[in-house]
Amino acid sequence: MTIALTLTGIRKSFDGFLALDDAAFSVGGGEVHALLGENGAGKSSLMNVAAGLYAPDSGEIAIDGRPVVLAGPADARRHGVGMVHQHFKLVKPFTVAENILLANPRPGYRRGMAATREAIARQAETLGFAIEPDRRVADLSIAEQQQVEIVKVLVGGVRILILDEPTAVLTDAEADRLLETVRRLAETGVAVVLVTHKLYEVKRHADAVTVMRGGRTVATADPRTASTAELTELTVGQTTPLPARASFDHGGTRLNVGALTCARADGQVTLADLSFFVRSGEIYGVAGVSGNGQAELAEALVGIRPPLAGEIWVEGAGDLAKAAPTARRDAAVAAIPADRFSHALAGSLSIAENFAVGEVHCGRYGGWPLIDRNAMRRATAAAVAAFDVQGVRSLRQKAALLSGGNAQKLVIAREFSREPAVVVAHSPSRGLDARACGAVHQRLLAARDAGAAVVVISEDLDEILTLSDRIAVMSRGRIVAEFDRPADRQAIGRAMVDHG
Amino acid sequence: MTDFLINWIAGIPVTAAPYALAALGLIISERSGILNLSAEGLMLVGAMTGVASCIVLGGHPLIALVIAMVASSVVSLLFAMLTVVLRINQVIAGLAIVFFCQGLTGLIGNLAGWQNHPIAGLDKWTIGPLSEIPGIGKILFIQDPVVYLAIPIFYLVNRVLRFSMVGLNLRAVGENPAAADAAGVSVALYRIAAIVAGSALVGLAGAYISVVGVKLWFTGMVGGRGWIAVALVIFARWAPWPALGGALLFGCIEAVIPRIAAAGIRVPQYLMLMLPYLATIAVMVWAGATQRGGAGEPGALGQPHVREERR
Numbered sequence: 001m002t003i004a005l006t007l008t009g010i011r012k013s014f015d016g017f018l019a020l021d022d023a024a025f026s027v028g029g030g031e032v033h034a035l036l037g038e039n040g041a042g043k044s045s046l047m048n049v050a051a052g053l054y055a056p057d058s059g060e061i062a063i064d065g066r067p068v069v070l071a072g073p074a075d076a077r078r079h080g081v082g083m084v085h086q087h088f089k090l091v092k093p094f095t096v097a098e099n100i101l102l103a104n105p106r107p108g109y110r111r112g113m114a115a116t117r118e119a120i121a122r123q124a125e126t127l128g129f130a131i132e133p134d135r136r137v138a139d140l141s142i143a144e145q146q147q148v149e150i151v152k153v154l155v156g157g158v159r160i161l162i163l164d165e166p167t168a169v170l171t172d173a174e175a176d177r178l179l180e181t182v183r184r185l186a187e188t189g190v191a192v193v194l195v196t197h198k199l200y201e202v203k204r205h206a207d208a209v210t211v212m213r214g215g216r217t218v219a220t221a222d223p224r225t226a227s228t229a230e231l232t233e234l235t236v237g238q239t240t241p242l243p244a245r246a247s248f249d250h251g252g253t254r255l256n257v258g259a260l261t262c263a264r265a266d267g268q269v270t271l272a273d274l275s276f277f278v279r280s281g282e283i284y285g286v287a288g289v290s291g292n293g294q295a296e297l298a299e300a301l302v303g304i305r306p307p308l309a310g311e312i313w314v315e316g317a318g319d320l321a322k323a324a325p326t327a328r329r330d331a332a333v334a335a336i337p338a339d340r341f342s343h344a345l346a347g348s349l350s351i352a353e354n355f356a357v358g359e360v361h362c363g364r365y366g367g368w369p370l371i372d373r374n375a376m377r378r379a380t381a382a383a384v385a386a387f388d389v390q391g392v393r394s395l396r397q398k399a400a401l402l403s404g405g406n407a408q409k410l411v412i413a414r415e416f417s418r419e420p421a422v423v424v425a426h427s428p429s430r431g432l433d434a435r436a437c438g439a440v441h442q443r444l445l446a447a448r449d450a451g452a453a454v455v456v457i458s459e460d461l462d463e464i465l466t467l468s469d470r471i472a473v474m475s476r477g478r479i480v481a482e483f484d485r486p487a488d489r490q491a492i493g494r495a496m497v498d499h500g
Numbered sequence: 501m502t503d504f505l506i507n508w509i510a511g512i513p514v515t516a517a518p519y520a521l522a523a524l525g526l527i528i529s530e531r532s533g534i535l536n537l538s539a540e541g542l543m544l545v546g547a548m549t550g551v552a553s554c555i556v557l558g559g560h561p562l563i564a565l566v567i568a569m570v571a572s573s574v575v576s577l578l579f580a581m582l583t584v585v586l587r588i589n590q591v592i593a594g595l596a597i598v599f600f601c602q603g604l605t606g607l608i609g610n611l612a613g614w615q616n617h618p619i620a621g622l623d624k625w626t627i628g629p630l631s632e633i634p635g636i637g638k639i640l641f642i643q644d645p646v647v648y649l650a651i652p653i654f655y656l657v658n659r660v661l662r663f664s665m666v667g668l669n670l671r672a673v674g675e676n677p678a679a680a681d682a683a684g685v686s687v688a689l690y691r692i693a694a695i696v697a698g699s700a701l702v703g704l705a706g707a708y709i710s711v712v713g714v715k716l717w718f719t720g721m722v723g724g725r726g727w728i729a730v731a732l733v734i735f736a737r738w739a740p741w742p743a744l745g746g747a748l749l750f751g752c753i754e755a756v757i758p759r760i761a762a763a764g765i766r767v768p769q770y771l772m773l774m775l776p777y778l779a780t781i782a783v784m785v786w787a788g789a790t791q792r793g794g795a796g797e798p799g800a801l802g803q804p805h806v807r808e809e810r811r
Contacts, residue, residue, distance in 0.1 A: 072681075090676070091671075091676045091799075094671070102669065102672050105665055105669075108665075
């Protein structure tokens, strides 16, 4: 096996924060090499250096044994290094072919377009993708967009392919299919770097694994011989097991959703006559294949999208279906949206402001003319400590500088600052590492034990199974099946697919 | 009545051309993601330099138009530096350029004594026997060269935007600069080039008003047409041909104003002069009510691009 890419002694800092500290990594042709680590461990930063997006402060990059200086992503691609980012770098209104031509320019638009179509067809056939070059990327599913990203990189003749958390956005079945494709690619001689925080993916699909922690590469191992416990130890330092759940001791109905109907602006119905109830002290899990109305349900529950018809009844507050977000807050409905930085936090505002905004409208920090910033900071400091939000150097620091897990903890701290009556959590552990995920789950279970009605909407079946007292399966905007705990994973999986 | 109609319609291209050219110039720069409010100012620069070059240099008026285009492009480099290099808020930068140009053209033009100095201007072309056709001849075949040139310019810009590598890169920069950057397209270079190229057309629009339309220059003669062009771009959803349609609509309104007075119809003068702006509001209301979801708007319009920002 030849060494394709070697990184040695890489250091990189952002605003004085050392993201990478003497990191080293190497991958050979034909190898699937996993880069394992928690969020904020520096995996993406290290790979962004390899892909030419970040210039390292110091350190050496060698491709095929020759040291190189990468001037930018395009230069990296010329050297044969291509990266599929976690947040896709696709121009949404463009077609598939336009996106691929953009990244792999060819002289002459018409001839270039023809050649690009041919190249797409060739790659799609090799990889077993069904990609139509003339479809708009905005109309594609997440899995399809990822396929476009992979084809885009491969069309450019890349021999070192970096996949940044590729399965984070996929369902189980889609993830399996992708990882099989990755294996097939490696067999053609491509060096594949699989950035991930999922241990089972490493165990099942990687030839080698390098573990990162706190910006350093701490070990390289063979996943077939290393035990799960060893790898976990290396990644996390120490493990936090999920606490034993208290017995299921629910009260009366706290949240009742009746005949909820939603439609998109173009008239397509996204939620059709959907009904369910959640009792106090109960976690109600909503599973389903992505794009079956889960996002719309979450948005309707927290008040981002008013439903066309139906009721959202909360004990003590009445029907909130058409109520404003403040009315929902007054009814103690806690919202934990899927996309933290679009719907939960204002990245450019400070941590204190992001925390205080939850209660500022009810006068907790002074009346309308003046805001008591000291009270705001005191409350935030207390919450940051209580909810173990790390990486806070100052309460004035921008919220965007928090890593995913800590940002989510900040959201939960705000939403739980008053005892919540109803919790709506959409993909609460998306993009979080094991430890942060465990912490989030603990908080949700604590809310349940304190008597809240908790709705967890997630495409991660493990998360649903761990948390839920009752599980619903959503398909095409309806609830098609309900299961009591302990639920049969197979049966849930079948219900998800049968109607999907 | 027929005479009134023919004269009115024949007058439309002259009033519509500044709107059309300015809107097209703005479309080029806004497609690259730069929210460009500088049109009014750059049109003033074009209007003044056009007349100035006629008075000072003489020569063919088409040369004056070219000089005006160059002058606007040079001034637009200031806007490009503010928005692309320094990443100042694009609305503020655009407004600053407008007020700067208002002051600058007023100062230079009056110091040099170009105010109300009549020039020969650009004559209309009479296209042979075709111009003899009753009605249609006067409307279609007796117009100035810029009007005839406008059609191929629109065709060319539309084609380059939609079916060329340059256009593909430019649109990508405007829709998703991070993706364009990752694809190896220089975001800053494309944005600066788009501003400069678009501003040449905006300058041409301004010079057209003074050199071809009024055939003299006075302070602030653009009179808000630049702002209407900004509105036209939104109305046209950032697409060239609809912008031409919109420009013709405004041309219609502007062309009818003097003719109504001339025909002896008694309507309050200021109400008539207000019409284009009233129409702007009406068009915006219509656009807002019918075109939901920001279709056509470049995804990154108004957003400066910074590469190494961590989220």
